[in-house]
Amino acid sequence: MESNADFTLDQMLQRASASLLKSLETTVDVEQGLAELHRQATEGQAGADEPGQARPR
């Protein structure tokens, strides 16, 4: 009985988790996010290198 409940729970969690990932893969724009991340990293680093400007903590 107990192992049956464990099995049912694991199956449901695995299905939902896989389905959620699939939905996210169709809605999240990874390439745009990556380009934006590099832009932020460059800006942050350039700002930190400006004389007299503190590096963000």
Added chain:
Amino acid sequence: MSNQANEFLMLGRTDAFDDYYRSDLTGLVRFLLHLGASIEDAQEIAQEAMLAVLRKWRDVEDPWAYTRATAKTIFMRRLSKSKRDQEAAKRAWIPEQLRAPFISFAAEVESVMQMLHTLPLEQREVMAWTLDGYTPSQIAKATNQKPATVRSHLRHARAALKKQLARNSSTSREEE
């Protein structure tokens, strides 16, 4: 541009980081959703955690665990800020906020998310790591907890989820 910035750009744009980002961004967003973040927060926090790992790329041994631990810290910070904001909102009238665009997920996903949301945060966190394939020992290492504590959270979380599952199935049987 300084040599330091040039070096950063060269390191920051390594194929290894880009490959990692592409392979893990949606997984990290899912981790945050399991943790209880909204879809908007999850995407923002994932990006913030990715920026943190990019800045430490050379020193980070396990980017998957590092971004998850960082993302959880950022999420906790937002939660406590939002609690403070809610308390402030009680004292001052603010116009009703428009809801962000809703992204719909499959019914089973919604149901699992609701079940996870009923768990205390420490149990939800252990479930989020577990659903990403981490073992209790790995979770303990990544979150600076004792393995026994992680196992205990996991045991309690699973017991609560099974209870809910049994309750849900008896309710749907009664409705039939």
